[in-house]
Amino acid sequence: MIFCVEDEQNIRELLVYTLGATGFDAKGLEDGKSLFKALAKEKPELILLDIMLPGEDGYSILARLKSDPDTRNIPVILVTARESEFDKVKGLDGGADDYITKPFGMMEFVSRVKAVLRRCARQTEEREITCGDLRISVNRHEVRAGKQKPELTRKEFELLLYLAENKGMVMSRNQILEHVWGYDFDGETRTVDVHVRSLRQKLGEAGEMLETVRGVGYRLKEN
Numbered sequence: 001m002i003f004c005v006e007d008e009q010n011i012r013e014l015l016v017y018t019l020g021a022t023g024f025d026a027k028g029l030e031d032g033k034s035l036f037k038a039l040a041k042e043k044p045e046l047i048l049l050d051i052m053l054p055g056e057d058g059y060s061i062l063a064r065l066k067s068d069p070d071t072r073n074i075p076v077i078l079v080t081a082r083e084s085e086f087d088k089v090k091g092l093d094g095g096a097d098d099y100i101t102k103p104f105g106m107m108e109f110v111s112r113v114k115a116v117l118r119r120c121a122r123q124t125e126e127r128e129i130t131c132g133d134l135r136i137s138v139n140r141h142e143v144r145a146g147k148q149k150p151e152l153t154r155k156e157f158e159l160l161l162y163l164a165e166n167k168g169m170v171m172s173r174n175q176i177l178e179h180v181w182g183y184d185f186d187g188e189t190r191t192v193d194v195h196v197r198s199l200r201q202k203l204g205e206a207g208e209m210l211e212t213v214r215g216v217g218y219r220l221k222e223n
Contacts, residue, residue, distance in 0.1 A: 133145055
């Protein structure tokens with residue numbers, strides 16, 4: 001099930017129809033109040049969330065979703081007419097998994113929905129990645145750094161997992177943005193830098209394994 005939170009009825013109905021025509025179950029909701037009412041009854045695979053909603057706006061709703069243990073792992077795609085880089089950074093840093101700007105083509109829309117669902121499904125695999133003092137349990141969404149068990153946000157976890165899967169290799173900021181956030185910015189952004197800095201703090205001594213390669217990007221050192 002995919003929840004589509006959009007106050008404009010014609011857009012909401014189009015999104016629900018398009019998803020239904022491509023094999024998804026979808027439900028249209030007009031605002032944050034109706035969303036949280038629906039969440040009390042059912043947890044969807046994905047939430048499509050407009051930013052400019054009546055009452056509580058999309059940023060506030062996103063913050064509530066990510067602060068609640070029951071909903072923090074539900075992927076969210078922001079679907080909005082706001083197209084400035086500031087709005088994109090704010091949304092993605094707030095925990096959104098992708099940011100689609102209106103107007104958009106339906107084929108691109110469905111493709112990006114599928115991409116987010118694939119990335120999230122990958123984390124349910126029964127596997128563990130070890131790198132030095134770091135142990136990443138993919139299916140449990142847990143990380144151990146030595147004897148510590150830091151609490152990571154979804155994006156911090158996905159970023160660390162991506163670097164661990166490519167340990168020893170330098171990953172550019174654009175590669176990280178595209179893989180972890182599903183979006184390639186057209187301009188400079190500090191999104192990756194902010195998340196790496198937060199990761200280093202939370203991982204303690206193990207955070208030293210996150211190496212900055214000046215002018216290129218980041219890598220997780222093998223030893």
